Amino acid sequence: MKLIQKLSLLCCALLFSITLNAQTAKNLTEIGGLTVGQLGGSLNDIWGYADSLGNEYAIIGIQSGVVFVDVTVPTSPVLLHTITSTSSTWRDIRVYNDFAYVTCEANIGLMIVDLRYIQDSVPYIFTNLGIGFDDAHNISLDEETGFAYLVGGGGGPTNGAVMIDLNPDPWNPVHLGNYNVNYIHDAMVRNDTMYASEIYTGKFAVVDVTNKSAPNVLATQATSLNFTHQSWPSDDNDFLFAVDEKSAAYIDAFDISDLSNIEKVDRIQSNPGSGVIPHNTFYINGYLVTSYYRDGVTIHDASRPHNLCQVGYNDTYTAGGGNGFQGCWGVYPYLPSGNIIASDRNTGLKVLSPTYVRGCYVEGNVTDDCSGIALSGVNVEILTGFTGNIDDTDVTGSYAVATADAGTYDIVFSKAGYISDTITGLVLSNGVLIDLDVTLSDGSDITIPPMVHTDVTCFGGSTGEANCTPLGGTSPYNYDWSNGGTTSSVAGLMAGVYTVVVTDAVGCTATSSVLIEEPSPINITTSKSNVSCDGGTNGSANAVASGGVGGFAYQWNTNPAQTTQSISNLEAGQYTVTITDDNGCPKQSTVSVNVPAAILTFNIPQNPSGGGNDGSINLLVSGGVNPYTYNWSTGATTEDVQNLSAGFYFCQVSDRNGCAEIEAVTLSGPPNIVTDPKDNASVNVLRSSKAPKIYPNPGNGTCTIDLGLDSKTTVLIEVFDLRGQTVNVIEIEESRSLYDITIIPESAAVEGIYMLRISSSERVDTFKYSLYR
Structure with a gap:
């Protein structure tokens, strides 16, 4: 059985902030009333009535009878009628179908009052029910069935319950049977189930009264102080709320499902x-409204019956607080x-306007942080600046506390032999439940300090390490890492979170996690400039690194290796850079330096006829980068030239990048000779087995010529500039195969491109020669 003792936050707060003996008001405002003097004497119980027109009334028992007050206008109650009767301290009232039924302990029977004409008169009678009934302490009325139960009689047939039927004739109830098991001080009956408060046994009884001649006790249960005065069920009948009419008594909540x-x-x-005494409590829409003698009227949120919370009150008794039967009946x-x-x-009479609010709830469980065993007897207190709402955990370790006012609070969990824990800054809201589970330590459990660890060196690597060194507990320890490791240290870790569960020799555990980090990846951004012309070396490449750790070192796969961010004077090809950061982490990237296709020329010559000038050259160009420009030795700038006589002609073809190729053509008498595309500008006019070779080319004007002749013969070497002007003519007789010669005198020309024509009796060849000084 779960047993919880709870102290009300609201009352505790006022207990310290005002006095020990009084409350004021919260969420329950007095809007009207009549004094004891106006009503005609000391009051006891009260009930309400609403007529068919919507007018509202208070029916109040007083020492000398019963009074009827119109409270339709709550700020101005009007006393309508007084029925004077035999003096009695105790009267109880219920209403059914426009009739009021009043009991008392004055041996005058049951009073029946006709309320149908309440604005004008209230006819009434007394009846002994034809069975000698003379008094009762209380009356309960089953509004679902129309059966009434007169309980706590001092005389007549029983001091248990006299059961009567009000349906046939409200003036003449019919006796149905009696319940005689124990004295009943008060009762509430719903759908033939009686919740009887048997004050002298200290219990409530749940009785099936369907068969009025043979009531059946279904269950009994003791209340906290064993003086069960009154009880009331929830609307679903799953819970029952009971009060003991004793000093410092409680409102008890029972699960009766x-x-x-x-x-x-x-x-x-x-x-x-304070010792204040509760008297009667009533359930409405998940709230308990209670008359609390010297504390006046209280409202408790009972929507969570295991977590009752006082959310409103009005202290109708103005002469102090504490123990005593004065105040609100x-x-x-x-x-x-x-x-x-x-x-x-x-x-006197108080008319009150309630503001119903839900509590702010905190519920959960408290366990031993080592063994996980539920802890009972843990004191749980919401701190409010005065005294908090207090609860003790039950045998399952569960607790439930609540407060009426939303706000930010601290909650303390404490138990002898354990280290207290305070949860700070908990934001609570009305009607909102916060689940809060807590573990407490007895100081001997395992703890894991922050773990020593080594982060991964390079992005994507697995060089991380972590070491766990637990403290406390009982050695030896077992280790269970999230990556499957079972020792205190783990290595070969990639970046991520690694969790270890350490279990000591007696089964206590501790869990900790460590974050293994890694550098950001090395990112390489490359750029390049392509080679402009076929065979050129003006390409360049650039690499910029980011990420990684610290600075960067660069190494290109050139020969020799270059170690700068940018490299230049490159021919076309693939260039790979390896970049290494300060951690020694490498990253490679490759740059492709491209080159346009070589300019290719093809000519179709038309030799002049006889000694005329009707020759022509049709030039065809491909490769390079369009558009092309043409510069003929004749000064022409068109692709094709006409009206040519026999002779030696050449054309420099340039593309958009400035890359140039020279095409040389010799026109002679018929027959026409068609030249083929050539590599490096060599044209064979008269074919033989070998072509001459010139090296070095480019050169400074002095070179070695391998004439490649089959026999000694006379060779003529002619040198022309790009304008077609003769720069030099050299005649070599009885030529050898190899010949060292200065073909362009130093004083005769400037740096640039020149054309050589080498003629012999066997063949005629043309060459492009690059001169530099």
Whole structure:
């Protein structure tokens, strides 16, 4: 059985902030009333009534009878009628179908009052029910069936319950049977189930009264102080709320959904430490409205019966607080307007306007942080600047606390032999449940300090390490890492979070995690400039690194290797750079330096006829980068030339990049000679087995010529500039195969491109020669 003792936050707060003996008001405002003097004497119980026109009334028992007050205008109650009767301290009232039924302990029987004409008169009678009934302490009325139950009689057939039927004739109830098991001080009956408060046994009984001649006790249950005065069920009949009419008593909450296993789920005091006495409590829409003698009227949120919370009050008794039977006797919260009427023995009728708010709930479990065993007897307190709402965990380790006011709070969890834990800055809101599970340490459990670890050196690598060194507990320790490791240290780790569970020799565990980090990846951004012309070396490449760690070192796969970000004077090809950061992490990237296709020329010559000038050259060009420009030795700038006589002609073809190729053509008498495309500008006019070779080319004007002749013969070497002007003519007789010669005198020309024509009796060849000084 769960047993919880709870102290009300609201009352505790005021206990310290005002006095030990009084409350004021919260969420329950007095809007009207009549004094004891106006009503005609000391008050006892009260009930409400609403007529068919919507007018509302308070029916109040007083020492000398019963009074009827119109509270339709709550700020201006009007006393309509007084029925004077035999003096009695105790009267109880219920209403059914426009008739009021009043009991008392004055041996005058049952009073029946006709309320149908309440604005004008209230006819009434007394009846002994034809069975000698003379008095009862209380009356309960089953509004679902129209059966009434007169309980706590001092005379007549029983002091248990006299059961009567009000349906045939409200003036003449019919006796149906009696319940004689124990004295009943008060009862509430719904759908033929009676919740009987048997004050002298200290229990409530749940009784099936379907068969009025043979009531059947279904269950009984003791209340906290064993003086069960009154009880009321929730609307779904799953819970019952009971009060003991004793000093410092509680409102008890019982789970009665299983009558074979009734469980006390909570209990709460209005003003802990004051000794105040509760009297009657009523359930409405998940709230309990209670007359609390010297504390007046209280409202508790009972929507979570295991976590009762006081959310409103109005202290109708103005002469102090604490123990005593002065103050608020009865309360009625069921008027259609929502107003609450209360009868205070000392201050009179009170008409109150409630503001119903839900509590702010915190619930959870407390366990031993080592063994995980539930901890009972843990004191749980919401700190509010005064005294908090207090609870003790039960045998399952569960707790439930609540407060009426939203806000930010600290909650303390404490238990002898354990280290207290304070949860700070908890934001609570009305009607919102926060689940908060807590573990407490007895100081001997395992702890894991921050783990020593080594991060991964390079992005994507697995060089991380972590070491766990637990403290406390009982060695030896077992290790269970999230990557499968079972020793105190793990290595070969990639970046990520690694968790280790350490278990000591007695089974206590501790868990910790470590973050293995890695550098950001090395990113390489490359750029390049392509080679302009076929065979050129003006390409370049550039690499810029980011990420990684620290600075960067660069190494290109050139020969020799270059170690700068940028490299130049490149021919076409693939260039790979390896970049290394300060951690020694490498990253490669490759740059492709491209080159346009070589300019290719092809000519179709037309030799002049006889000694005329009707020759022509049709030039065809491909490769390079369009458009092309043409510069003939004749000065022409067109692709094709005409009107040529026999002779030696050449054309420099340039593309958009400035790359140039020279095409040389010799026109002679017929027959026409068609030249083929050539590599490096060599044209064979008269073919033989070998072509001459010139090297070095480019050169400074002096070179070696391998004439490649089959026999010694006379060779003529002619040198022309790009304008077609003769620069030099050399005649070599009885030529050898190899010949060192200065073909362009130093004083005769400037750097640039020249054309050579080498003629012999065997062949004629032309060459492009590059001169530099």
